[in-house]
Amino acid sequence: MTDTEKTKKLYISDPYTWEFEARVIEVTEWDGHPAVVLEKTYFYPEGGGQPSDRGTLNGIPVTDVQEEDERVYHVLEKAWDSSPSAAGRVDGGRRFDHMQQHAGQHILSQVFVELFDGATKSFHLGEEVSTLEIALKNITDEEIEAVEKRANAVVFSNLEIRSRLVDEKDIHTVPLRRPPQKAGLLRVIEIADFDYSACGGTHPLRTGEIGPIKIIKWDRIRGNLRFEFLCGFRAVRDYIQKNRSIQQIANSLTISDREVVAAFSRLREDLKELKKEMKVLRTKLLEVEAEEFHAASKGPVIQELFKNREEDEIRTLALSLIRKAPHVVLFGLEAGERGHLVFARSDEIDIDLRELVPFVSPLIDGRGGGQPSLVQMAGTKMEGLSEALAAAAAYVNSQLSSC
Ligand SMILES: [Zn+2]
Numbered sequence: 001m002t003d004t005e006k007t008k009k010l011y012i013s014d015p016y017t018w019e020f021e022a023r024v025i026e027v028t029e030w031d032g033h034p035a036v037v038l039e040k041t042y043f044y045p046e047g048g049g050q051p052s053d054r055g056t057l058n059g060i061p062v063t064d065v066q067e068e069d070e071r072v073y074h075v076l077e078k079a080w081d082s083s084p085s086a087a088g089r090v091d092g093g094r095r096f097d098h099m100q101q102h103a104g105q106h107i108l109s110q111v112f113v114e115l116f117d118g119a120t121k122s123f124h125l126g127e128e129v130s131t132l133e134i135a136l137k138n139i140t141d142e143e144i145e146a147v148e149k150r151a152n153a154v155v156f157s158n159l160e161i162r163s164r165l166v167d168e169k170d171i172h173t174v175p176l177r178r179p180p181q182k183a184g185l186l187r188v189i190e191i192a193d194f195d196y197s198a199c200g201g202t203h204p205l206r207t208g209e210i211g212p213i214k215i216i217k218w219d220r221i222r223g224n225l226r227f228e229f230l231c232g233f234r235a236v237r238d239y240i241q242k243n244r245s246i247q248q249i250a251n252s253l254t255i256s257d258r259e260v261v262a263a264f265s266r267l268r269e270d271l272k273e274l275k276k277e278m279k280v281l282r283t284k285l286l287e288v289e290a291e292e293f294h295a296a297s298k299g300p301v302i303q304e305l306f307k308n309r310e311e312d313e314i315r316t317l318a319l320s321l322i323r324k325a326p327h328v329v330l331f332g333l334e335a336g337e338r339g340h341l342v343f344a345r346s347d348e349i350d351i352d353l354r355e356l357v358p359f360v361s362p363l364i365d366g367r368g369g370g371q372p373s374l375v376q377m378a379g380t381k382m383e384g385l386s387e388a389l390a391a392a393a394a395y396v397n398s399q400l401s402s403c
Contacts, residue, residue, distance in 0.1 A: 007072040008040035012163070012187065015099060015202040017042050018055070018090040027080045030066060030073045036080050037071045042090050045072050049123040050102050050201040055090040058083060095202065100232030101130045103161060103191075103203040104151070104213045108132055108229060110177055110195035111150045116143070119178065121224055129216065129228045136225045144215055151213040158208035159192045171198075211235060286313060290320035297327065300349065300400065303393050305332040305385055311340050315376070318344040322373075328400075330392045332385040339364045339382040343392060344374045351399050356392050363388040 005025045010017065019042075026037040036057065045067035046052040052065035057074055064075035074086075105123050112118035112134050121133040166174055166188050180186050180198040189199045191207060204210065211232035218227045230238050243257075249264075250257045293302055302321060306314055311333060318329040326348040333340040341360065343353045352372040361367055366379020 005037075005039065006070040007038055007067075009072065010040050011042050011044050011202055012200075014042070015095070015204070018092040018095065020088045021085060022088060023085050024080070024083070026071075027082070028073070030064070030075045033063070034076045034079045035073045036076065036086065037073055038086055038088070041065075041072050041074070042088060043072065043074055044090075044095065044098070044202050048199055048201045049105075050098055050125050051127075053090050053095050053098075055088065057086040057088050059087075096204075097233060098125060099202050099204050100210050101125050101230075101234070102201045103207065104155075104210045104229065104231030105130065105132060106189065106191060106195050106197060106199070106203070107151045107154050107207065107210070108147065108213060108215075108227070109134075109197075110191075111147050111154070112136070113177060115146060115150065118225075121222075128234075129230060131226055131228050133221060133224050133226045137223075139218065139225055144218070148213065148215055154191070154194060155207045155210050155213060158206050159194060160206055161203050162190045162192070163203070164188055164190065212239075214238065282313070283316075286317050286320060290317055290324065293317070293321055294324045294327075300326055301328050301330065301393055301396055303330045303389055305334070305389060307334045309333060309335065311335060311342070311376075311378075314340070315342050315344075318342050319374075322346040328396050330389055330396070332389050334382050334385060337380065339366065339379050339385045341366070341368070341375075341377040341385070341388060341392075343376075347373065349400070351396060356395060359395075360388045360392050363391065 010020070020040070022038040022040045024036050025039050028035050028037065043055065043062065043065045044050065044053045045065040047067065053062070055062050057076065058081055060081070061077040062074050063077050066073045066075065102125060105125070109120040109123075109132065112120065116136055116139075118134040118136040121135055123133075124131045164187075166186050168180075168183050168186060171180060171186055174188055174196050176188070177195055177197045186198045187200055188196060189203055190196050212235040213229065213231050214235040215227050215229045216238065218225055220226070246257045246260055249260050253260075253263050255263050293304070314331050314333050318331055321327050321329050322344050323346070326346045328345045328349055328351065329343065331342045333342070341364065343356060345351055345353060353375045354370065354372060357369055357375055357377065361377045361379065363381070363384040364377065364379030365381035365384070366377045368375060368377030370376055
């Protein structure tokens, strides 16, 4: 066992072997967690925008894989079982998904160059979606469609994806999409006559394995455009889910899925119209209600405690009433967690309603104010509303009789 031995990275030349045996060359720690370094591995360590593999070593879950000084650290869920060799099993489903996303990114990056001269600024392979930042100022729906059609045509052509090592001094002979990020011996990923890039990630052998490539969203970031995209099974799952949603909407409206967007904008227009009509009707209804209150009133004071109505409505009703005849309106309202009081009077009645606030508002643990002809209060003690209305009525009646 030596701690200077490098790990042979077998996934580079063979990304499809996911089970292997290897000698343990160091039992150590990574970031406080148990870890082992192997003489060779098929586990891909995090790098180049691609997340690390998962799987097991001698049945112990591998929670992360990192590389330092060409040694690959397999971070373990629990301490190593001290055996000198490891039976490795890479989570092939996760790896193949990463291969699809990663190779799909190569294709998208080259298509953006081909169609719009848009260079790739960054790439992130996410757990659910991947993102690609492209040096472009703007893009239309039609242009995105052109990118998707071209990218998928490259997939369907089932081109070979080759990897080869090229020395730094000869790299100028390769038409790389962007300059290499490191020196020395470089690994070039070549999609036959289409794209050349220096990359250390894992890719399938042919573009057909990538499956569908779909851009699902874009936004602006740092003066560039950032695209969210899905490849392979991710795109298929997304299509299944979106198709199901659209079908559910279409079925509930008994229309075809092609009519959903038009139907939605019609519904939105209808809703807008209905809201307008409802506002007119509500105003008319309040007018009728005010008329009923006025007809039923036996004197100038009108007192009422409402439940679960809008505060605005109550105020409108009060203002409508005081315009009909000389009235003092004392309204209370229980709405949700709060109690409200709205007091209003006609111009002909000379009482300053603000005088009510100091002794009425404490009864509802509230506060408020207003003008001589209109005051409003709100508080948390709802059970005090009746008492508050009675106190206000007593005060107003005494003022009216002394006039
Ligand atoms: Zn790559």
